[in-house]
Amino acid sequence: MLKYFLIEEYRRHLSLAKRYSFFVFPAYVMFFTAVGAVFINDVLSLFNYRQFVSLVMITTFIYGFGVGSFEFLGRSFEGFNLVNTSAILPLSTRKTYLMAYMRDAIYYTLLFILPMYAGLIISLPISGLSVNQVSFFAVTVLLSMFMGYSASYLSFSLYYILKPLYFAFLLAIFAYLIMGYFAKIPFFPVELQITKAPVYFFLSILFIAILFISAYSITPSEFKGQSRERKERFTAYKKYFRDVLLTKEMLDVIRGGILLKSTLTYFLPMILLFIFVRILSGVSNREIYSPISLSVMLSIFSTVVYSWLTIMDDYRYMANLPLASWDIIKTHMVTHVIIVSMVSVPIIVFLNASTLSMMVPSFALFYLNVFYLLSITSYLAGYRVTSMLFDPEIVMKFSLYSVVPGIILTISSLDQGIYSTMIIILTSVSMIAISIFVLKRSRKKWVYFD
């Protein structure tokens, strides 16, 4: 049966993009790992080894947990697929989700872990690392990712048994990661990986097995058709939000748990921000702290929230109403700004706590970049961004249009000289002009829902 799950997944991706796109992702992974490995010694000069291992473990764990949650909890929103066939075939839900777990475990190993390992091997002549070192690193990444992925499988099972248990499990994981990173509590995987590698490997495999077996055992053999009744909230929300589409979108956001997902979405970027500051500080040999550049970085990461919004609902029914897909895009954009503000404003205020004079420019550049990125994303991908992720042409255009101005703003805002200020002003004006231009074109481009 696993064979058919693998084929289905492959064809699902092909339906979203061209055949070669399927292999673009591992190629990217291989390339970026090889490039990253070349600078490994510079990175290790900025962090102590414990911090470096912790960062690798936490980021790959969160990656595994994130993709797993997206798969297990997100798949139920999709239409007819093999995971959902238990309803019409003599198959238990327990078994179909086990197959989904195995399928993704195989794909992530083939498309992520192996290309990463290949990238590390390719870089050996330049990085100066040994085969043993990169193999040890690759196994650490593999185990951390599978720990995260298996934890997401268990969290999914808990979600269907008792929701409070699911949230308690989530909180416990993240509390452990944060406390562990800051060495507030013993962080076993890291300590063991450094001091007793064989014990670390054994315990990690054991822990993955426990998570996996627990998840499999408690997954119900059949999901009861829970009739999820809700009180009518539309009228009350309409009074607050006025616009009918925004009202509906905010109801979706709250009922779909998008606020929680968005907050979690920021967790990984915050770690990356932390690394970024450390690297910049190390490269320039001084402590660099620019709340403005961090705010710009934050706005770059915020685009993930837009993709959450676009998969929240099955928008096909909108095509039966007198609406254009552009109307949905506009609503996504407003909702995006509301959510992103709720999460980012406290962070920006926190970043500026010791340098209040930077508060206004931080907010100005944050919102400018949010507006610009939203305009570009919506123009390129429309009301659904899922297909965009599999189309290398769109990803390339997006990277070019979005990352370049973001980098210019980030680097320029590290220093407050007149030259940098001029660059920021010029870049900002260009971004506003481009945004207005693409928004006007989006209006004409995005009419239909097909």
Place this chain on the structure above:
Amino acid sequence: MKTAIHVRNLEKWYGKKHVLKGLNLEVKAGEIFGILGPNGAGKTTLIKVLTGQTGAHGDVKVAGVDPIRNPVEVRKKVGIVPESESVPNYLTVEEYLLFVARVRNLPQTRVEEAIMKFHLEDYRRVICRDLSKGTKQRLMFAAALMHDPEVLFLDEPFINLDPVYQRVMRKILEEYIAGGGTIFMATHILEMASRLCTRVGILLDGRVVKIIEDLKNLEEVFLKEVGYA
């Protein structure tokens, strides 16, 4: 009699696939016009073009509006019950109908009327995607008829309904026609087409190849046209 749907030389391509090939059609107001055809003949595409859900080339007017040039405008005047079920993920039945009423600028009283008319009272607080297929279909009917559309487009409308609700829906559609509405319906159920429709068109390979006015021997005529008799 006033023309509800006018189509001349309609062409539609999906990439390299030529789906509608110079299609011509005329439907009078007050008619129940059925469009029959084998799978892949272009029935759903035709409905999508006529309701402004996809672009095309040709001279088309639906309820006096050109759906190719004014795709959103035409949907103010028509109602659509699509073939594939598509309902909101997080709205309840009542909230979805309130949403549709707001989008169409209808008074809130229409929501209650629709809930009663389509027997949705027991489901008003149920999240739409948790409904059975048949109840989803009734909900889509309710949403499509709330604004008394000039033309109602139905794509395989009875496929998920049990015999009781097929009958209820038939009665509702008859009332709608008696009130001056027009129906354009794509279906595979020949018995339903012959019982409900005033005229039937056979769509084959992207063109309407025959218009049938005498529906007594619809099955034989249809099978002969598509080459199975």
